[in-house]
Amino acid sequence: MRHALAALWVICLREALRFLGQRARMLAALVRPLVWLFVFAAGFRAALGLSITPPYQTYISYETYIVPGLCGMILLFNGMQSSLSLVMDREMGTMRLLLTAPLPRWWLLSCKLIAGALISVLQAYAFLAICALYGITFAPLGYVTILPALFLTALMVGALGIALSSTIKQLENFAGVMNFVIFPMFFLSTALYPLWKMAEASALLEWICRLNPFSYGVESIRFALYLTPNPLAWGVCVGASIAFMALALWGYDPAKRMIGRKF
Amino acid sequence: MTGLNVENITHDWGAKRALDGVSFSVAPGQFCALLGPNGAGKSTLFGLLTRLFTPRTGRIEMAGHDVSRDPLRALSKTGVVFQQPTLDLDLSVWRNMLYFAGLHGITGRVARSAASEALNRLGMEERARERVRDLNGGHRRRLEIARALMHRPEVLLLDEPTVGLDAQTRSDLVAHVHGLARDTGLAVLWATHLTDEIWSGDQLVVLHQGRVLEQGEVPVTGVALTEHFLRLTESEGA
Structure with a gap:
């Protein structure tokens, strides 16, 4: 147990040191959602009317609506970026060091996942702090209850990223997968528009949003921010995290020949 | 015997046989040179020894622990320097x-x-x-x-650790690792394709096209070993 925790600690520390050393990544992680908030949301405020739907009990501005979605965006991008670092680690050789440590592979990959998720959550809080300075605030307790929702969503997208990274041979291929995963996941979710708005546009789009696990991540964050339980969103996030992690473990199984070639 | 024990390892990459019935052992305190040209299967063997992937047949024992059955104990007794830097x-x-x-x-x-x-x-x-x-x-x-x-660790695995180093640094490293085996009882497996890294008294395993061509104490050193190695691999390749 002590050994497993020591490994978790050094993996988290390494991830944090790497993140702090990459100022551009830090900046990009914050600028991206802020651009959406200040430019996109400001422009759409007039065009989009929002009705009162749970967890909201009163009319809210569009900027307020998209904050949970933008938190989700931070988690999604960072989750994928952590996985990108796995592909890079494999190309740079450092992955071998990790996988030859005398610990179960599932735990080593879980450590990577947890480390990436913690970094994501910190970024989401930094974004919420800037939102507060901009005037978009929530109930103080909401900032506490959002923590498990942020962490769970970060785990879910991070596990998906690790699963994807196991199928990718080169860094270049990963960029393509990111375009086919991040953007559809983000746009076809409840991050930017509520489901009823999607339904107005197209029933098919609404169903895709309903089937997208990222929607449930965003909704778990949204509901947690307003201190409202959402068992369905939590259930889907837990289920999807387990399924993605199982895929990742299968992808990194040493008995699988495909993965062997990449090392 | 503890140290490193490799028994009848076979591994394929698709239709290509990378290792074919490879067996050898390295006793504690021994420096064993795994000599083979590029593509001989050295890196595949290292991947199997370190459990980056597992063999279909055969058995690997590291300091008395089976790498497939008890990988964590086996890995905890193993030190590895991969060919590709892992820093x-x-x-x-x-x-x-x-x-x-x-x-x-x-x-x-x-x-x-x-x-x-x-x-x-x-x-x-x-x-x-x-x-x-x-x-x-x-x-x-x-x-x-x-x-x-x-x-x-009780076993030290080094996969072409001197690639890209100048002659002096290479020679210092070779001497240092020989000293480690001698003084600390470490079982050392040193993969290389450079015969000048092998000393008299070392163990030698010649790997070519996935098969062990020769093993035992180094018969000759220096230029004579290069010629011996070339003769072995050429006659096998012909």
Whole structure:
């Protein structure tokens, strides 16, 4: 147990040191959602009317609506970026060091996942702090209850990223997968528009949003921010995290020949 | 016998047979040179020895532990220096050492003292605060060896560790690892395609096209060994 925790600690520390050393990544992680908030949301405020739907009990501005979605965006991008670092680690050789440590592979990959998720959550809080300075605030307790929702969503997208990274041979291929995963996941979710708005546009789009696990991540964050339980969103996030992690473990199984070639 | 035991390992990459019935052993205190040309299957063998992937048939025993059945114990007794560097270039020498220590469950004061001792043994202590990116190739390799020895393994595996190093650094490293085997009882498997890294009294395993062509004590050294090796591989390739 002590050994497993020591490994978790050094993996988290390494991830944090790497993140702090990459100022551009830090900046990009914050600028991206802020651009959406200040430019996109400001422009759409007039065009989009929002009705009162749970967890909201009163009319809210569009900027307020998209904050949970933008938190989700931070988690999604960072989750994928952590996985990108796995592909890079494999190309740079450092992955071998990790996988030859005398610990179960599932735990080593879980450590990577947890480390990436913690970094994501910190970024989401930094974004919420800037939102507060901009005037978009929530109930103080909401900032506490959002923590498990942020962490769970970060785990879910991070596990998906690790699963994807196991199928990718080169860094270049990963960029393509990111375009086919991040953007559809983000746009076809409840991050930017509520489901009823999607339904107005197209029933098919609404169903895709309903089937997208990222929607449930965003909704778990949204509901947690307003201190409202959402068992369905939590259930889907837990289920999807387990399924993605199982895929990742299968992808990194040493008995699988495909993965062997990449090392 | 403890040390390293490889029994009848066969491994395929798709239709291509990478290793075919490979068997050999390295006793504690022995320096065993795994000699083979590029593409002989050395790196595949290292992948199997370190359980990056598992063989379809055969058995690998590391310090008395079966790598397939008891991988964690086997890996905890193994130090590895891969052909491709596995250092985090953006972290300091010291941080790289502590990262490895943590992965092996060594923490706190024990980790710091093990890191310091290992760096000192390889003459790297004064570079502890430097970023790995700023080190030259020779120092990076020494750091990797220091790191691989930090958890006091019983078996040390090195896959062409001198690639890209100048003659003096190469010679120093070869001498150092020979000394480690002799003085500490470490079982060393040193993969190479350079015959001048092999000394008289070493064990030799010649690997060619995935098969062991010859094994035993080095029959000759220097140029004579090169000629011997070429004759072996040419006659097999013909």
